[in-house]
Amino acid sequence: MFFYISFLRPPATQSYPSGSISITPQVANDLRTEPFDGAQEIYYSWSPVNLNRAEVYPSITVPQKLTVWRQSSAYKEIPVPLPQGLREGQSYRLVLTAHGQGRPHIINLAASDLGVRPFPVLSMPILFSPRGRAGKQEQIERVYRIPLQAGANGFLTVREQTSFDLDKKIWDSGIGLSSWLVQLAQESDQTTSNHAQASLVRDALFSTDSRRIIELGAGTGIVSLTIGALRSTAPADEDGCIITTDLESAMPLLEHNVSANGSLFNSSSSRPRPLVLDWDDEALPGDVTAAGRGFDVIVMADVTYNTASFPSLVRTLSSLVRLSPSSKPPVIVLGYKERDAAERTLWSLVEEIGVTLEKVGERAGAGGQVVEVWLGRCTEHV
Numbered sequence: 001m002f003f004y005i006s007f008l009r010p011p012a013t014q015s016y017p018s019g020s021i022s023i024t025p026q027v028a029n030d031l032r033t034e035p036f037d038g039a040q041e042i043y044y045s046w047s048p049v050n051l052n053r054a055e056v057y058p059s060i061t062v063p064q065k066l067t068v069w070r071q072s073s074a075y076k077e078i079p080v081p082l083p084q085g086l087r088e089g090q091s092y093r094l095v096l097t098a099h100g101q102g103r104p105h106i107i108n109l110a111a112s113d114l115g116v117r118p119f120p121v122l123s124m125p126i127l128f129s130p131r132g133r134a135g136k137q138e139q140i141e142r143v144y145r146i147p148l149q150a151g152a153n154g155f156l157t158v159r160e161q162t163s164f165d166l167d168k169k170i171w172d173s174g175i176g177l178s179s180w181l182v183q184l185a186q187e188s189d190q191t192t193s194n195h196a197q198a199s200l201v202r203d204a205l206f207s208t209d210s211r212r213i214i215e216l217g218a219g220t221g222i223v224s225l226t227i228g229a230l231r232s233t234a235p236a237d238e239d240g241c242i243i244t245t246d247l248e249s250a251m252p253l254l255e256h257n258v259s260a261n262g263s264l265f266n267s268s269s270s271r272p273r274p275l276v277l278d279w280d281d282e283a284l285p286g287d288v289t290a291a292g293r294g295f296d297v298i299v300m301a302d303v304t305y306n307t308a309s310f311p312s313l314v315r316t317l318s319s320l321v322r323l324s325p326s327s328k329p330p331v332i333v334l335g336y337k338e339r340d341a342a343e344r345t346l347w348s349l350v351e352e353i354g355v356t357l358e359k360v361g362e363r364a365g366a367g368g369q370v371v372e373v374w375l376g377r378c379t380e381h382v
Contacts, residue, residue, distance in 0.1 A: 002118075005096045005120055006026045011080075012126065023078055027069050035071050040098060043100040045061045045097070047094075047095050058105065058143060063099075091125040091126060094122070095121070095122050098119075107120065121140050141159045149233045154229045159257055167253075170222060171302040174335065176365070177333070177373060206234075212297075214242075214244075216299070223299055229264040236266050238267060279309060288320070294320070304343040307343060307345065307346075314350060331377065355378055358374065
């Protein structure tokens with residue numbers, strides 16, 4: 001289980017360039033339904049917005065302690081001092097972190113202690129000017145580090161909505177599965193050869209051969225973005241694809257996140273392609289069936305929260321499996337965190353379409369329910 005720093009009351013889009021701004025921070029689970037049970041220091045810093053200078057990741061001022069968050073004062077407004085040397089007309093983003101050392105605003109997906117502390121957050125830009133009209137901020141961003149090759153790092157910036165729309169937030173399984181995949185991509189052939197299941201997933205996702213990958217229920221796209229960045233360390237491959245799917249309502253945010261991270265992808269085959277795929281539709285979209293030889297990998301994270309959708313999900317999964325020849329069925333990778341024991345009925349339902357699931361990893365985070373990683377293999381086409 002992971003916890004996230006966010007804004008119960010976010011800063012405005014615009015503020016006077018003097019005095020302070022007021023916010024109400026929040027520390028809670030991914031769906032913001034379970035507040036953090038304890039005391040958590042929160043630090044603030046400022047990230048200048050410079051449209052004329054490209055940055056690998058946002059720079060920040062030296063973090064300063066802002067408050068100690070507790071449930072007993074969860075609704076308290078906190079004044080935040082403005083950036084030193086602020087001039088009228090400048091824009092900054094407010095950054096909240098759980099500590100003040102190193103690069104506290106970066107979430108390191110390769111860290112062994114990922115999620116032990118609440119994840120940091122960046123506001124959208126705040127324009128400091130006495131002219132104009134202030135509005136309400138409705139989005140946030142988080143930045144993730146992905147180690148690539150030869151000491152190089154990639155940095156994903158993923159935007160979320162502050163509303164309660166489920167397809168517009170980062171969920172635990174998205175981060176947990178992405179972290180597990182980052183570790184898998186870093187492992188040597190010898191390491192993975194000692195673990196047959198992990199070796200199978202590694203070859204399916206990160207082989208230098210052409211790969212066709214599809215994600216169901218992508219949400220903000222973090223898993224597909226991670227896979228695309230990791231596959232971009234290999235020579236460009238124009239025959240493969242990464243198709244990242246969700247409902248129509250998820251497309252604007254998903255398309256933004258792909259576009260915003262475009263510099264990480266070295267070819268059209270490693271750049272995720274957003275596509276509407278509604279599990280309730282009996283027929284798959286034409287752009288999916290046009291894959292011809294089907295898919296090598298089907299990826300899913302946190303698709304189990306609504307058990308009423310299982311028949312539609314299983315039908316969609318079965319249709320995708322049947323696109324591939326029986327001699328080369330797809331590998332299925334599932335990131336899962338239990339929210340209700342009834343969700344595990346999915347395991348028996350997929351067996352009915354010839355898919356068996358085996359647990360191959362997990363991410364513990366801050367305790368509670370872990371993020372589990374499951375490998376699905378097709379024993380037969382049904």
